[in-house]
Amino acid sequence: MTRTRVDHRTRESGNVRAAFLVAPPDPGGSAFPADAAATFVSVEAQMLRCPSTVVASANDPYATVTSAGALAAAWGSDFRVAGALGHLNAASGIGEWSQGRRLLEGVLTSAVSTGII
Incomplete structure (x- = not known):
């Protein structure tokens, strides 16, 4: 899901109860593929209307930990660095990515325990 869709869907729809967002790119970064990901370029991130978690990699070529953390903060999201x-x-070759599955399960467990879903 693109950044544009995340912003729009969480604001305009009552159907989004929680969001798990992985590897958001930095449109201002030198490696950002602007031609291939044009929907990310001009979006201003705003507070999401649902609980959310952003997961980033410490060495993502498309976003630094700092830029991903700033986006998470703008969205009001929890922030996790996966290594x-x-x-x-x-x-990327991470396969089933068991760490990601555990993070997602934590988000779902929290959403259920608080009555969000």
Whole structure:
């Protein structure tokens, strides 16, 4: 889901109860593929209307920990650094990514225990 869709869906829809956002890129970064990810370029991040967690990698070529943390703060999200795993996606070779599954399960458990979902 692109940054544009995250902002829009959490503000305009009552259906989003929680968000788990992985590897948000930094559109101002030198490695950012502006032509391939144009929807990220001009979006101003604002507080989300649902609980959320952002997960970043310590060595993501598309975003520094600082830029991912700033985006998490702007969204009002919890922030987690998963370690030095490169860009967190299917092409990175992380396979099933058990750490990510545990983080997601924690978000879901919290949402259920607080009655969000």
